[in-house]
Amino acid sequence: MMISDKLLKKFERYKSRRMGGIELFKFEINLLIDPETRSFYKEFEMLWEITEMHHRNEIIKKLDRFHHALMNDPENKLFSNQIRNLFP
Amino acid sequence: MEAIAIDPTIRINTSTELEIEALYVQVFPNFAAHVARHGGSLNDARDLFHDALIDYMEYCKNGKPVMNKPAYIMTIAKNIWTRQVKLNKRKVSSENELINRFPLAEESEDRMKLKLYNYLVLTGRKCLDLLSSFYFEEKKIKDIAHQYGFSDSHSASVQKYKCVEKLRNVIKQKSLNYDDFG
Numbered sequence A: 001m002m003i004s005d006k007l008l009k010k011f012e013r014y015k016s017r018r019m020g021g022i023e024l025f026k027f028e029i030n031l032l033i034d035p036e037t038r039s040f041y042k043e044f045e046m047l048w049e050i051t052e053m054h055h056r057n058e059i060i061k062k063l064d065r066f067h068h069a070l071m072n073d074p075e076n077k078l079f080s081n082q083i084r085n086l087f088p
Numbered sequence B: 001m002e003a004i005a006i007d008p009t010i011r012i013n014t015s016t017e018l019e020i021e022a023l024y025v026q027v028f029p030n031f032a033a034h035v036a037r038h039g040g041s042l043n044d045a046r047d048l049f050h051d052a053l054i055d056y057m058e059y060c061k062n063g064k065p066v067m068n069k070p071a072y073i074m075t076i077a078k079n080i081w082t083r084q085v086k087l088n089k090r091k092v093s094s095e096n097e098l099i100n101r102f103p104l105a106e107e108s109e110d111r112m113k114l115k116l117y118n119y120l121v122l123t124g125r126k127c128l129d130l131l132s133s134f135y136f137e138e139k140k141i142k143d144i145a146h147q148y149g150f151s152d153s154h155s156a157s158v159q160k161y162k163c164v165e166k167l168r169n170v171i172k173q174k175s176l177n178y179d180d181f182g
Helices: A005-013 A021-035 A033-072 A074-084 B017-037 B043-063 B071-092 B104-122 B125-135 B141-148 B151-176
Strands: none
Touching: A005 A021, A005 A033, A005 B151, A033 A074, A033 B017, A033 B043, A033 B104, A033 B125, A033 B151, A074 B017, A074 B104, A074 B125, B017 B071, B043 B151, B104 B125, B104 B151, B125 B141, B125 B151, B141 B151
């Protein structure tokens, strides 16, 4: 079964902490009492966490490339030597 | 601070990329020295420093002000290092204990998440990229439409919905068959 667009937007607001007041209260009650919403939410939460993992991994790849470039920059051997000398 | 001549294609693609690069050059040597003094390797220092930078970027994204950025990053990095050392010690001390043979529910969930992630990177990478732009880079819909080549914002929204459904279905299916999912 497909998630309705309305419910998806609620999940997104909830996960990004943009839901508040009575809407938040109603949403959390609904999660407790409605097994279908709860099941959809669990799947969405997993999707959110996996997307976050992807986001972090992509940044780490860029930082790794930057680190590599920095440590192998012929113009800045002083920097890389300073670091390498710390680790005999 | 030294100027660094780095290939411009290697820039870290965030709105604060130049700032991050400058902080990298400024703080990393101190953190590396800290890790070296405590018996860690250069790879340890690099990996944990990258985790610290990501935490810093997350913190800044929420609009929280940081007075002394280098000191703040150094504190996060040192905390991550301390946590890692404790974790490694615990792993070594319990290596032969019975508890280690039965993964905790949390570890099991993390492993499942990693397997799902590895699967989705192969089968749904474009969707992961798109959702990452929406949820974590917090780009505007019209910018996302432009970046991914959609004709307008509406098409980008529709594609986002399709991606959620596609990935959710994979997660649902693979989670149910987790035991067979390798």
